[in-house]
Amino acid sequence: MGKNGAGKSTMMKIVAGVQKATSGNVSANKEAVIAYLPQHLLTEDDCTVFEEAAKAFKLVFEIKNEMERLNNELSTRTDYESEAYMKIIEEYRNWVRNFMH
Ligand SMILES: Nc1ncnc2c1ncn2[C@@H]1O[C@H](COP(=O)(O)OP(=O)(O)OP(=O)(O)O)[C@@H](O)[C@H]1O
Ligand SMILES: [Mg+2]
16 A cells, blocks of 8 residues: 555566665465566456456365365265265375476
8 A cells, every 4th residue: 555656567667677776585385476567458348346356266265166166065075985076186186286286
């Protein structure tokens, strides 16, 4: 937060690597994905700022929903010995595996 022209956008651009800092440096975890949502792109969209930013995490939300669905299946079903139940466990494990890599 800061008043108009204080340098908020400039700071975000530097963090995102869109603009170079005149001094100092930016460091981030190698695995970090930094996305920058320009201040003036929202005018033609009817999304909220949160919805717009969430678009960058579409895949993550899809994975989360799918894992929740599988988790729910695993915790409500009682056919533990069935092939179908085993399949859900495998599917869940695959998601975890893919997510870790
Ligand atoms: N650390 C800084 N030192 C000197 N000038 C700066 C610095 N940070 C930003 N500026 C300059 O200040 C001006 C306004 O910066 P910026 O657009 O980042 O502000 P803002 O906080 O995002 O403003 P707004 O609230 O209007 O979006 C730009 O011309 C920018 O180059
Ligand atoms: Mg700004």
